[in-house]
């Protein structure tokens with residue numbers, strides 16, 4: 001009987017320890033207040049067999065790009081869909097939730113229309129409930145703007161999660177409040193016109209360029225995607241390998257050919273493996289997982305490597321795989337990877353005669369086993 005009580009006590013202790021661990025997980029990283037979280041380095045090429053590291057960006061890209069569109073813009077749905085197919089990228093639609101399927105559906109769109117875009121691989125996220133429109137019968141306060149828009153999206157597109165926000169602009173934009181946004185979202189897009197230095201990203205108020213993807217032709221180096229992809233282009237070293245986020249409003253027919261030129265250029269950069277064009281929510285997840293990640297090579301033998309990857313973020317939401325690069329031996333001609341009993345994406349790359357595995361691993365989902 002005594003040992004029974006003892007075992008029960010141990011069990012209770014273990015369960016509460018696990019519960020505490022989950023509680024300690026972060027929903028968002030605090031603003032770094034201009035302080036670098038780490039040093040920006042070139043792509044890493046581990047020197048010894050079984051050495052591994054987390055890549056700065058998915059698929060070991062040099063920089064990242066997110067394309068977002070605000071204010072519903074239904075007349076552009078078809079054109080952006082066509083562009084996405086032609087140049088192989090997806091966009092994030094930040095929608096004003098109270099206007100969808102309303103009296104102005106011609107411009108504001110319908111839930112069926114947005115569900116269709118989602119099915120194609122694009123994303124639907126929150127641009128608040130009324131866009132800070134205090135004349136709207138739905139307006140109440142900033143909490144309602146953020147909370148209710150999330151609920152509205154999730155109710156009207158069943159199974160879909162709204163996890164990021166774009167702060168509405170306009171005359172009432174002073175009402176925006178990141179302390180309220182963090183209650184509902186893991187990231188929020190602001191409108192400061194620059195790239196996001198990867199080591200200083202403020203995930204709850206990211207910078208974003210309005211209506212343009214500048215490559216080598218921006219007024220300032222801090223507004224240029226070339227700063228992110230070409231080492232030495234920017235004097236500020238922190239801009240190398242940055243995340244360029246941009247937001248469009250209406251793409252009227254007369255500006256479409258200009259935007260398409262920029263899309264064609266970034267699509268070439270993506271095809272060459274230099275640029276990751278990621279959904280806003282995926283970049284926000286990748287960044288915060290990476291910034292808190294701990295990687296451990298637990299086991300290595302000539303034909304098997306076991307890697308554990310953990311982070312400090314909330315696992316129910318932060319479920320995006322991080323790209324891990326691991327040094328192999330030239331005798332590895334093929335590669336298999338699994339995590340938690342499930343197949344994981346992987347490939348082999350060669351550099352200067354050395355062989356590396358590129359493996360997609362989700363933090364806190366169990367050890368990844370890499371084998372020949």
Ligand SMILES: [Zn+2]
Pocket residue numbers: 070071127131168169
């Ligand atoms: Zn807006």
